[in-house]
Amino acid sequence: MKVLYFDCFAGISGDMTLGAFLDIGADPAHLERELAKLGVPGFHLEIDKTQKRGITGTKCRVVMDGHEHAHRHFSDIVDIIEGSGLDEAVKKTAIAIFRRVAEAEGKVHGVPMEQVHFHEVGAVDSIVDIVGAAICFHDIAPDVVYGSAVNAGQGFVKCAHGLLPVPAPATAEIIGKTDFPIYAKGVDGESATPTGMAILAELASYSAGFPQMAVDTIGYGFGDREFEILNGLRLFVGHTDSEDCGILVMETNIDDMTGETAGYVLEGLFEQGVRDAFYTPIYMKKNRPAVKLTVICDAGKEETVTRYIFAQTSSIGLRKYQVDRAVMNREIETVDTPFGPVRVKVCTYGGIVKRSPEYEDLKRIAGETGKSFMEIEAAVYKYL
Numbered sequence: 001m002k003v004l005y006f007d008c009f010a011g012i013s014g015d016m017t018l019g020a021f022l023d024i025g026a027d028p029a030h031l032e033r034e035l036a037k038l039g040v041p042g043f044h045l046e047i048d049k050t051q052k053r054g055i056t057g058t059k060c061r062v063v064m065d066g067h068e069h070a071h072r073h074f075s076d077i078v079d080i081i082e083g084s085g086l087d088e089a090v091k092k093t094a095i096a097i098f099r100r101v102a103e104a105e106g107k108v109h110g111v112p113m114e115q116v117h118f119h120e121v122g123a124v125d126s127i128v129d130i131v132g133a134a135i136c137f138h139d140i141a142p143d144v145v146y147g148s149a150v151n152a153g154q155g156f157v158k159c160a161h162g163l164l165p166v167p168a169p170a171t172a173e174i175i176g177k178t179d180f181p182i183y184a185k186g187v188d189g190e191s192a193t194p195t196g197m198a199i200l201a202e203l204a205s206y207s208a209g210f211p212q213m214a215v216d217t218i219g220y221g222f223g224d225r226e227f228e229i230l231n232g233l234r235l236f237v238g239h240t241d242s243e244d245c246g247i248l249v250m251e252t253n254i255d256d257m258t259g260e261t262a263g264y265v266l267e268g269l270f271e272q273g274v275r276d277a278f279y280t281p282i283y284m285k286k287n288r289p290a291v292k293l294t295v296i297c298d299a300g301k302e303e304t305v306t307r308y309i310f311a312q313t314s315s316i317g318l319r320k321y322q323v324d325r326a327v328m329n330r331e332i333e334t335v336d337t338p339f340g341p342v343r344v345k346v347c348t349y350g351g352i353v354k355r356s357p358e359y360e361d362l363k364r365i366a367g368e369t370g371k372s373f374m375e376i377e378a379a380v381y382k383y384l
């Protein structure tokens, strides 16, 4: 399983992310080819393998070929991305990152997200940063993604609104929607930007410690400014032998949702790729019959599942805990039976062996022969 870890020791910005992705092996030619599909003229990338404080890394800058002062709405940006020839997965990721910025800007300036008038972030360099990050992310294609606490900086930053406190209000809103803790150390100024924070929030889940992995590649993406500390984003790519990068159990008690919604939610959770989701009947306060929703998922899905539950159920709080588990090795074999070939799941663990026929095959044979499921099951077991 491929693991990607964002080490945000000096915060995160759009260009630092692009630089770091290129430094861990994202293909620059692929990035430029895909960016051209946006159909937005007037920019090129400046990619330099360079050193900062004696550390080798990559600097990636979006250089404007002319002057660009477009003020775009969220819908304009969605139109550009949707209308491009980019892969669907890249489009989805890029729009989701922009949505986080639009929601934050809307909240800060007191307007609905649709009316947000992007200033800095509507400019071509920001579109390239965000879409470029989505392209590189899908190029690297990790199975799970984590991020550290974010060194967001301190003091004030000069931007289109004038002198604003750090983290800038939009950055603070984006951070506030995540589990990522922030702190300030060795940075006098802004080290986490709205673009960078939205990329991190969309791609990664917070990990309190270094995630378990054998490290394969380390890359640095450098920022422009000089701080007391090295101004860079460090990415780790590694792998774990097991399929597990941690399993999460999430639970919430619900006493005010219709049965139809409950069924809908369970189906939707499986579409989000959870390992299991189920309801348990319970009694809650004031003797209300209710259900406990339990979801079991990979730790990397924490943010996706959290957002799904809050968006789709009446729940306003979740209990989450990481669990250890023991799993048997599983393999599928095919055995010949008088009913034809049947797939058998063979599970082994330290000399223990369990063999069981695949349910779907038994169901099919029961349907084809008109015999009962129990009869087919008993007959097939003789051939295991």
Ligand SMILES: O=C([S-])c1cc(C(=O)S)c[n+]([C@@H]2O[C@H](COP(=O)(O)O)[C@@H](O)[C@H]2O)c1
Pocket (backbone or CB within 6 Å): 013, 014, 101, 105, 108, 118, 119, 120, 121, 122, 126, 157, 158, 159, 160, 161, 164, 168, 169, 170, 171, 190, 193, 194, 195, 196
């Ligand atoms: O453009 C946006 S959304 C924006 C909002 C704010 C607010 O806090 S409101 C601040 N800024 C500042 O602009 C620059 C560039 O940001 P990028 O995300 O494009 O790198 C940065 O200093 C932000 O704090 C932008």
Ligand code: NI
Pocket (backbone or CB within 6 Å): 105, 108, 109, 161, 170
């Ligand atoms: Ni703003």
